[in-house]
Amino acid sequence: MTTIYVLWLRQLKRYIRSKPRIIASLGQPLLYLLGFGFGFGPVFQKAGQGNYIQFLAPGMIGMTILFTSIFSGIELMFDRQFGFLKEMLVAPQPRLLLMIGRTLGGATTAILQGILVIVICIIAGFRPLSISALPIAFAFMVLVAVLFTALGTAIACTLTDMQGFQMVMNFLVMPIFFLSGALFPLTGVPAAMALLANIDPLSYGVDGIRGAMIGVSHFGMLLDFIVLGIMAMVFLAIGARQFSRIEA
Amino acid sequence: MIRVEHLTKTFGEIQAVRDVSFEVGMGEIFAFLGPNGAGKTTTIKMLTTLLRPTSGKVEIDGLDPAHQQNEVRKRFGIVFQDPSLDDELTAAENLDLHGALYHVPRKLRVERTESLLKLFELWDRRNDPVKQFSGGMRRRLEIARGLLHTPKIIFLDEPTLGLDPQTRNQLWAQVKKLNEEERVTVFLTTHYMDEADRVAHRIAVIDHGAIVAQGTPAELKQQTNSETLEQAFLALTGSSIRDEGAEANRDLRNMAKMWRGRR
Numbered sequence: 001m002t003t004i005y006v007l008w009l010r011q012l013k014r015y016i017r018s019k020p021r022i023i024a025s026l027g028q029p030l031l032y033l034l035g036f037g038f039g040f041g042p043v044f045q046k047a048g049q050g051n052y053i054q055f056l057a058p059g060m061i062g063m064t065i066l067f068t069s070i071f072s073g074i075e076l077m078f079d080r081q082f083g084f085l086k087e088m089l090v091a092p093q094p095r096l097l098l099m100i101g102r103t104l105g106g107a108t109t110a111i112l113q114g115i116l117v118i119v120i121c122i123i124a125g126f127r128p129l130s131i132s133a134l135p136i137a138f139a140f141m142v143l144v145a146v147l148f149t150a151l152g153t154a155i156a157c158t159l160t161d162m163q164g165f166q167m168v169m170n171f172l173v174m175p176i177f178f179l180s181g182a183l184f185p186l187t188g189v190p191a192a193m194a195l196l197a198n199i200d201p202l203s204y205g206v207d208g209i210r211g212a213m214i215g216v217s218h219f220g221m222l223l224d225f226i227v228l229g230i231m232a233m234v235f236l237a238i239g240a241r242q243f244s245r246i247e248a
Numbered sequence: 249m250i251r252v253e254h255l256t257k258t259f260g261e262i263q264a265v266r267d268v269s270f271e272v273g274m275g276e277i278f279a280f281l282g283p284n285g286a287g288k289t290t291t292i293k294m295l296t297t298l299l300r301p302t303s304g305k306v307e308i309d310g311l312d313p314a315h316q317q318n319e320v321r322k323r324f325g326i327v328f329q330d331p332s333l334d335d336e337l338t339a340a341e342n343l344d345l346h347g348a349l350y351h352v353p354r355k356l357r358v359e360r361t362e363s364l365l366k367l368f369e370l371w372d373r374r375n376d377p378v379k380q381f382s383g384g385m386r387r388r389l390e391i392a393r394g395l396l397h398t399p400k401i402i403f404l405d406e407p408t409l410g411l412d413p414q415t416r417n418q419l420w421a422q423v424k425k426l427n428e429e430e431r432v433t434v435f436l437t438t439h440y441m442d443e444a445d446r447v448a449h450r451i452a453v454i455d456h457g458a459i460v461a462q463g464t465p466a467e468l469k470q471q472t473n474s475e476t477l478e479q480a481f482l483a484l485t486g487s488s489i490r491d492e493g494a495e496a497n498r499d500l501r502n503m504a505k506m507w508r509g510r511r
Contacts, residue, residue, distance in 0.1 A: 006348040014336045017377075083332035087393075090296060091349040092321035247298075 003093050004101040011072065011105025015112070022113070025068060029060040029117045033124050036183060049185065057121035058137075058213050059182030061114050062144060062206035066180075068113040069145045070173050072106025073152015073239075077159060080246075089246065099243040103153055103236070107145035114141050128213040136221075140208035140228065147201055147232040150239035157242035175200075182206045186218050201231045249274045249401055249433045250295065255304035257290055264290045266457040267304070272450075274400075277427055277434040279448035281441070283485055287457040288437045289329065292405055295435070296326055309400055322350060324401040325394030329409070331386055335379040339370055339389050342378060343396050350397035357396070364392040368422055384415035388422070395426065404436040408443060416440070420447050441478040451477075455485045 015022070037053045044052035079085040088098050128134060155168055179193065180202035186194065197203045208224035211217030217224070250272040257265040265287045272278040282288050293299035295306060297313040297320055306313055313320040333342050340361055347357035365371040368388040378386065387407055394402050404423070408416040420443060427434050438444055444451055445465045453461045453468070461468055461484050465477055474480040 002348050002351075006345050010334065010337065010341075010345060013341070014334075017336055082335060083328065083330050084334045085332075086328055086330075087332045087334075087346070088349070090298065090321060090326060091346075092318040092351070093349055 003097040004104065007088075007098060007101025008105040008108065011102060012108060015109035022116075025064070025113060026116060026120065028067070029064050030120055032063070032183075033057070033060055033121065037124065053121075053125050054127070054214050055185070055210070055216070056183065057118075057124075057126035058210035059180070059206050060121060061117050061137075061141065061209055062180065062202055063177055063182050064117045065110045065114045065141055065144045065205070066148055066173065066177055066202055069107055069110035069148035070152040070155075070168075072109055073103070073149045073154070074156045074159075074165060074168070075106070076102065076153055076156035077162065077165065080156075081162070085246070095244040096240055099153065099240050103146065103149045103239065106149040106152070107142070110145040110149065111138075111141055114145070129215050133212045133215075137209045137212035140205055140212060140224065143208075143225075143228040143232050144202065144205035147205075147228065147235050150232070150235035153239040154235065154242045157239075157246050176202050179203070180206050181218065201228065204228050204231075249276070249309060250278075250435065251305075251307040252291075252295070253305040255291070255294065255306060256302050257287075257294060257299065258302045263457050265294070265301075268454065268457075268459050270452050270459060270462060272401075272433060272435060274433055275427065275431045277424070277436070277447055277449045279444040279451045280435065280437045280454065281439075281444055281451060281481060282437075282454035286454045286485075288454060289405060291454070292326075292403055292435075292437070296324060296403060297321055322397065323399055324403060325397065325399040326403040327387070327390045327394050327405060327407050329405040331390070333378045333386060333390060333393075336377060338375050338377050339365065339381070340374040342389065343393050346393045347396050352397050360396050360398070364395055367426070368392045369418075384411050384419070387411060387415075388419060391419070391423065395430075395432065398430070399432065401433040401435060404434065406437055406439065408438060408440060416443065423447065441476065441481055445477040453481065453484050460484050 033053070033056065037056050041052040044050070044055070049055065076085065079088070089095075128137070159165065159168070179196045179200045181197055182202070186197050186203065189197065204219060204224040204227045207218050208221055208228065211221040211224065219227075252271070253269050255265055255268040256263065268287075268291060280288055280291065290299065294301050295308065295313060297317045300314045308320045309323050311320050311323070334345070337345065343361045343364070344357055347360065352360065361374075362371065365374050368391065370385060370389055370392065373381070373385070378389065381389065391402070391404065391407065408419060411419070423434060424447060426432055436444075436448070448465060450464055451462070451468055452459055461471060463471065468480045468484075469475065469477060472480040472483040474483055
């Protein structure tokens with residue numbers, strides 16, 4: 001337990017101390033919220049879909065958690081670059097505990113970032129259905145955060161240089177975001193896109209958060225929960241496997 | 249404390265370490281010298297559970313690093329050739345994290361942190377993030393960290409690389425003091441022969457993966473009729489520059505990369 005705790009604490013300290021990073025990563029959802037939210041709002045309304053900010057806010061929360069958690073996972077590459085990874089690998093500790101500690105720490109920072117975005121959304125005019133819906137939304141946020149931190153960790157174990165990072169952003173993270181239904185409803189999209197959205201784990205995350213917060217859900221919250229739960233386990237297992245294979 | 253018998257490591261075609269045998273006694277300061285690419289780091293990796301030997305036997309405090317990994321890991325501290333601190337954390341936090349990873353009880357962690365930071369003259373800076381530290385301070389902090397869990401052995405892989413003479417002097421003085429006070433066995437590598445001469449009780453010289461000489465600094469000088477250890481070293485290993493060695497090293501690295509991808 002101590003092992004998991006100290007590594008979790010390390011991630012948290014690193015997060016809290018990097019204030020520029022916190023602020024910078026809030027800029028993006030803010031920009032989307034203002035640009036898309038107020039820009040497309042009137043069209044969305046005219047199309048009979050209701051208030052766009054209400055629809056978009058859960059998507060922004062999902063997006064922030066996606067970006068932050070993938071990045072925390074990929075931070076492992078920095079640990080390799082700056083040598084701290086060796087310190088962890090030569091310690092008398094099972095690799096699995098090291099991986100779990102790091103992942104939970106990364107996921108926690110992503111959740112904190114998500115909470116900040118909720119506050120921003122509320123300032124921008126977003127109103128969740130009820131306070132009692134928030135714990136359910138929070139549960140979905142946790143699942144999304146764990147899932148993508150584990151994915152980021154697995155990727156970081158495989159990539160050996162920083163160049164790969166850009167590839168991951170462009171060919172994995174951005175598609176996951178755009179296809180997830182964070183920006184638009186998934187009802188009535190072309191079949192090919194619907195298929196991609198259906199295999200995108202973030203779709204279920206955004207859908208779950210949206211279901212909890214505004215009562216509108218595409219897949220149904222139970223399905224969201226099951227899919228995310230299973231996916232999180234699978235990615236944790238892959239991450240742990242990849243991590244156990246790193247050589248110092 | 250360390251016993252190595254007929255240790256061999258091959259990477260594909262290349263023999264990085266060939267039939268190496270030596271012993272390091274308890275409380276000894278042992279210097280492992282050799283040109284670049286001679287097999288020093290590979291040997292250290294095998295001693296510190298990071299690499300499995302192809303053949304031969306290694307014993308650390310009577311245990312086998314290849315099979316009793318965690319037990320062996322508790323018994324040594326290591327300062328790697330490259331830095332391995334967390335820059336965002338403070339000096340004290342780096343030590344505390346290390347202590348927790350090595351199962352040191354909290355109370356002892358606090359005590360050890362204080363005494364080691366004082367010894368290495370970092371106590372006043374304990375709450376500063378490591379990113380504000382100079383190269384020498386980082387090195388000292390890494391050595392302090394390596395000693396936090398009171399290991400029986402400390403491995404120092406070129407700890408003074410890139411440091412000025414003042415810092416190097418001070419660092420070795422502190423290491424010697426520790427060796428005397430805590431009876432910790434020191435296994436070091438360095439390219440500065442004067443350091444090895446001054447600090448080490450015994451020396452082994454490795455070249456092309458094999459041990460070419462072993463003994464006290466005085467014995468090595470006598471064997472080669474040299475006045476300084478540097479001359480002795482050059483007499484033992486030749487004075488040609490090791491492009492070949494460096495290349496072999498690079499090949500090894502590339503090969504290791506390939507395997508990593510494949511497995």
